[in-house]
Structures are given as C-alpha cells and as structure tokens.
Amino acid sequence: MTRIRFQQSLDDLKENLLVMAGLAEQAIQRAIEAYRVRDLSICDLVSRSELAINRLEREIDQAALDLLAMEQPMAIDLRFILSVIKINADLERVGDAAKSISERVRHMEKMAAADLPVDIPRMAALASEMVRKSLQAFIEADAELARSVLTMDDAVDAMNRAAYKALTKVMEEESHLAPQALNALMISRSLERVADHATNIAEDIIFWVQGSDVRHHKSVILGANDPHAMG
C-alpha cells in the first residue's frame, strides 16, 4: 500500500499553493512598480491578480478539506495539509496588501509628486525577499531556510517604525504634503504586513517539517531549546 492517489493529491496541493504564491509575489512586485513609476495600468493588473488569488484560495482550501475528510492524513501529511491551509490564507492576505498598495498609488497619482523621506522600494525588496525565501523553504521543505526568514522580520519592522516617524514629521511640518505622506505611510504599513505574512508562512513550514510550533518564541528562532516542540 503506497497511497498513490493520496500522494498525487498532496503533490497537486503543493503545486497549486506554489502557483498561488507566484501570483501573490508578482502582485506585490507589480504594486511597488506601480508606486515607483505611478502607472495606473499596472494597478489594474494588481486588481486582476487579486481576483485570481481569491479564486485559487477557495480551490486550495476545498482541496485541503477534501483530503482531510477523505484520507484522514497523519503525522507529516497532516501537518503539511494544516500548513497549506494557513499559508494559503497568508498568501491571500499578501494579495490584499498588494491591492491596498495599488489603491494608494491610484490616490497618489492624482497628487503632486513629492520627495518623501521613505525608501518604499527598499522596504518592498526586503519584504519580497522574505516571501521569496519562505516559498523557497516550502519548495525544499527546508526548516533552516524558513528560520532565516524569521530573523528578517525585525528589519522590516524597524523600517516601518522609521517611516512612521519620518512621515508624521512631514505631516506636522509640511502640511501641504500630508496626503502624500499619509498614503506612503499606509504603503509602508502594508509592506510591514507582507513581512508578517512571510513570517507566518515560515513558521508554518517549520511546523510542517519539524513538528515544532515556533510562533511567538524568539528564543526558538535564535536556536535555543524549543519548550513548545510537540511531544
């Protein structure tokens, strides 16, 4: 007994999640490109991606639900399917964040250009790198690579805090730039959320591969003994 059909279904689930991940990653990159060049046609592409992501989210959830109901998976298979369900939700939120950024770009396009003290492309590059690395960890079932993603989150958080400080200062001191600064602040916040979703994805991968629940435990991230490892 090798459960050929079940294994095929698991492979299909993984493949669909990777398609979903590709769409989410592309949506973020497009949203940032739209921000950089202020191109509304790119914003339209992001909106279309978001619809595709939502459709795929439902399909993946249904496939995972079917496997839970029909195959009663155990151990690593059970952890894999649970992780897929959670990663799926996080990727959908990444898609939402991309759409949110593109909507800010639509608002900003109507405003006068402003030189704001925030490096959105740099922050986006780091958040995208986290998403990309976590997906690489998913493809390779590599818990160590996933752990490396967790350590990157602090840098994005710091960038978001710095953006908040700098942009509120702009709002206080140069009130005519307040609308632009507010939109940039919201984009910064969306990117910080993308990094959080990448962190969640990395945590789910560690759970799948090692059976360890590392959520909310910095000591685990840094390699100390895991008091919450299963068993």
Add this chain to the structure above:
Amino acid sequence: MGVGIEVINLNAWYGTNHTLQDINLNIPANHATALIGPSGCGKSTFVRCINRMHETNPIARATGIVRIGDLDIYKDAKPVQIRRRVGMVFQRPNPFPTMSIYDNVAAGLKLNGYSNRRSLDEIVERSLKNSALWDEVKDDLKKKSGASLSGGQQQRLCIARALAVDPEVLLMDEPASALDPVSTSKIEDLIFQLKSQYTIVIVTHNMQQAARVAEKTGFFLNGRMVEFDSTHKIFTNPSDKRTEDYITGRFG
C-alpha cells in the same frame, strides 16, 4: 481497578520463527493503550503473551518477564489464574451460540464454581450494564441466545462475559474490525468508559481508532517494538521514520 503491565525482555517463538524480539514496555494502569503495526508484526502475539494464551499452541514458547501489577505471570501463576485477571475480546464475536444471553455472561463464573444465584444475577446485570448492552437485552436475558444478537451486540456480550470475572486488564484484539460504524462507535465509547476501571490494551489496524481511544500507542514491526509513546506524539510527530512511514500509509 486496573493495574499496570510491565514487560521486560519478552521474546516469543512459533517453532523456529522468532515472532517477538526483546520487547520492553510499561503499560499504564487505567489507560487505553493501542498496539498498531502491519499484519504479522507480532502485536497479536504480544497480547497473547500477556494472558499466556500464546503457549496454548504446542509449538509456541515465550521467555522474559511480564508483570501484571505485582504478579509475575510466567513465574508466580498458572495460566487459568491469569485469565481471571486478564479478560480478552477477539476480532470476531464468539458468544456460546446455544447459551442464553444470561448464561453467556455467567459462563466464566460458573466454570469457576460460582453458584450463588442472587449474586450471579447481580454480576450479570452489572456486566451487561458496563458493556452498554443491558438496556437492549434486559427483557430477553434467558429467552434469547447469544447468537440471536446483532454482530455489535454480540461483541458487547463478549465484553460483558470478559468483565463478569472482574478482571484487572482487558485485552482487545481488533474488537471492532468486523463491525459497522455505529457498532464500532459503541465499542469505542465503551473503551472510553471502561478504562477508569480496567487497564485496556487494544490491537487495531484502524489508525483513527487508535488515535481516538488510546492515550498510549505502540508501533510493532517485524516482531520488534519500534516506538512506544503518547498517542498524540505517535500520530502527529513520531520519532521514528518507520512509524511515520507506516501511519502515513507509505508501507504496510
């Protein structure tokens, strides 16, 4: 009340076939412990060593120590004494077909010379209540034969028969594998209720059943105990790759 079972260096043979090799484990009292593994892995032989049924086969033998509570069963007791302390339920319900429901439950006691009619009535009632069968058969105790019951009822009758001699340990060798889902569910509910009074060891091929009913699970492979741990650990994150491959259906 149930007692713990301690197994030290248990080995068993059928002729020259070494079917159990160096088994060591502690089965906790008043818990349900599941034994899983592919066919021929030794799990049924193991439970048959716990009540010395294994040696009823003339070419079979066993060595090692099995303690049920304080009783070293291969040293301090005869097989018939052990079977009073260790009840057994098999895969196929095996009521005595010509006996009434009442006599089926009372059979073990009568065999041991128990003849107090009133007290016998009480034990039969209590055993049938404990096996969740009383309400279904109380009006036909002496009218109907054990064989007239449904498969699920027959299995609960066999459990009542095992409980009547007031054992400390209940061994169940695939007790629900021949039953429909409703009857299976009743047996599982019964296991859940009975473990407060008895130590239960259940052999099963049904992984979900093991996960549902047992606090501890042991995985047997090729006559060896590969892994013995909490059921939660075995079914979510087993330590041994062979256990994981088996429970995820990648072999067996």
